[in-house]
Amino acid sequence: MDHGVTRRGFLRRLGAGAAVVAGGGALAGCAGLGGLGARPSTQKTKILLTLRAWGYGSTFLSSATESTVDELVHEYTAPWRQKHPGVDVKILPNVGGPQAMVSALLGGTAPDIYHSWHPDAMFASPGFTTDLTKYLADAHANLGVFNAAQMRVFQQPDGIRGLPAYLGIVTLASNNSIIDAAGLERPAPGWSHQDYATLCQKISQTGGGNIVGGAFGLGNVGSPTGYLPPNCVLEGFGGSYVDPKDGAVCTLDSPQVQEAMNWIYPLARTFAIASPAKGGSLHQGTLGMALASTWDMIYYATTWVGFQWFFCDMPSFPATQAPVTSATSDFYALNPRSKYLDLAWDLLYWMSFDPYWQRGMMKVFLLSPSLVSLWDEWVTKVQTYAPPLADKNLATFARLAQGGHAYPQQFLRYQADVAYQYMNQWGAEIWNQTVSIPEGLQEMTHQVNGLQKTGAAEEAAAASPHPAGQYATPSRAGAGDPPTDGTPYVAVDATSGTVTLLGTGWDIYGTQDACVFYCKPSVHEQGSWICRVDAVSNISCPALSIWAKVGLMARGDLSDDAPMVALHVTGSNGIEWETRQMAGLGPTSASGLLPTGLKGALMQPVSSQAANFLTQPIWLRMDRDRYTWTAKASLDGQTWTTLGAPEVVQMDGCWIGVMATAHNGDFQDKGYIRATMDKLNFTPTTKVQLGIQGTAPAAGPVPANWATLSAANGHG
Secondary structure (H helix, E strand, C coil), X not given: XXXXXXXHHHHHHHCCCEECCCCCCCCEECCCCCCCCCCCCCCCCCEEEEEECCCCCCCCCCCCCHHHHHHHHHHHHHHHHHCCCCEEEEECCCCCHHHHHHHHHHHCCCCCEEEECCCCHHHCCCCCCCCCHHHHHHCCCCHHHECHHHHHHHEECCEECCEEEEEEEEEEEEEHHHHHHCCCCCCCCCCEHHHHHHHHHHHHHHHCCCCECECCCCCCCCCCCCCCCCHHHHHHCCCCCEECCEEEEECCCCHHHHHHHHHHHHHHHCCCECCCCCCCCCCCCCECEEEEEHHHHHHHHHHCCCCCEEEECCCEECCECCCCEEEEEEEEEECCCCCCHHHHHHHHHHHHHCHHHHHHHHHHXXXXXXXXXXXXXXXHHHHHHCHHHCCCCCHHHHHXXXXXXXXXXXXXXXXXXXXXXXXXXXXXXXXXXXXXXXXXXXXXXXHHHCHHHXXXXXXXXHCCCCCCCCCCCCCCCCCCCCCCCCCCEEEECCCCCCEEEEECCCCCCCCCCCEEEEEEEEECCCEEEEEEEEEEEECCCCCCCCCCEEEEEEECXXXXXXXXXXXXXXXXXXXXXXXXXXXXXXXXXXXXXXXXCCCCCCECCCCCCCCCCECCXXXXXXXXXXXXXXXXXXXXXXXXXXXXXXXXXCCCCEEEEEEXXXXXXXXXXXXXXXXXXXXXXXXXXXXXXXXXXXXXXXXXXXXXXXXXXXXXXXXX
């Protein structure tokens, strides 16, 4: 076996050049797809099906081209197309993750069939996925060809919302060189979780240096946060993240979960396994054992060359005498608004149930198949196409995939992002020992389950009829906190139209925004909203944060996790264009943007003392065309520069206004900034404080003359 294989040499051996992005992301084909047939002639076709699949779109390799992957798709969809004359299939870039897919579905640009990395907000509303129940019944489809763990994820209460794209199984890998050097016995079938713990402790005590016993612990595959055990550990003790019968109900406060935490936390705190404080990775000399996943196969082959890593059986746990693991599954779904829905189903059915397509993905990308019958073939193919993995006991993955002991990742049905935030918050409290394990789990579960009522009501509203041609409003993914009680600091000069905000708050980002917001409510019309930012100063912060933000914002409502678009100047990161497509999601953003014609920097150094950090006034503008929002900036209000890409955010009636946030988490939640704006082409009426207000300045709530301070540089 050639242990000296290079990344380039390994990819060449695949015969079609590809690389995997860890965690089930997109992949990219390289130029020179050896062995692929010539692309069919470019005859005009009556029907073009679009497919977002594994393929074009990865940033892992920059040599991928759209035409290259088109050839790949034509090669591996050829049998289906031969049965459907006049139909062609085109692949679309698989980039941006679930948020990009949500945006495309809302904006009407989604493909007929789409791939996603895991079930998420797309499963919350019938507007995002087509119920496949009738199609599957008419086709007499045998769902038993998939691992049962996969289908439990896709069988939602209102129907079957997707079919597995592939099954990612996680097993254990042992670094036999470390174990042998310590004079210890290697893992063997039938070993228990206590045997695992003992081996981890001995390796960590005898290895020295930065060696950690294992990486079975916190923040690994199957855990939504960095402080909780992976799903396979909870399942091993008889617990779970959510009620298996109801994905809306969190069960982290059960005695079984407490028992799992009592087992794993001492191991993590002594660094016998990886922990949030210590960390861990799959590198030679740093770990004795590690969780290993099928979607990292190319990584293993190119990084573990010459290492004595070996895939081994999971240990057994008290509630599951058979080995347990985590299983994740990408999925394919049908766009409910496809013009060719029946034809798209026919292609999806073929991709899901016919082995030909999956064999192609196994060959090119080493993807593990969703069809249980292909797992032994996958073992053979991986060893053939990746010789460095030939002696690594890949059969352990196949046994887990075929044996019914692969437990799926448990996804919360409502408001997953916000729920995970609660989990992480209380997981950190437990880890830092500021609360006991039972107390932390109870608080965590109470807050997560508090999301259920809101989610259920909004999901029902989303399913109500809508006018023809309009998209149903998706159910909210977040619970959202209402505006903070108290008086937001806003002053308006009726003569000049100048608006002055005293802004506090942690940030406009994540899943909870915090800022002062002066806005106009319930705006439904299309058009442009404009303001000029004249002055930004730090009233009481020790300095101006590089992420202090001042500018325009539109929100679906006044909860702190609402859908929103925001265009703002920042302390040191230029202008930022930020969007949250659905409530409760983390937003996407583009920063470092600047208007054409700007000479020098936008802001003075934030560490300086300045009555106004802006070097000159900046005009900001947001254009709305139904659900599409576009950001623009100008130095004179006449010549506009489009910033970033247009974004789709579904807000029918929204709150539009000006905002300021100090990003005062940089200063222990203390301090305010002062922002002065004018030239608004709309009239705000409502003063709102979103999120945590922060600590008042030492001199009192606000300086006595805060609203009348003149701006520097002669503007404002």
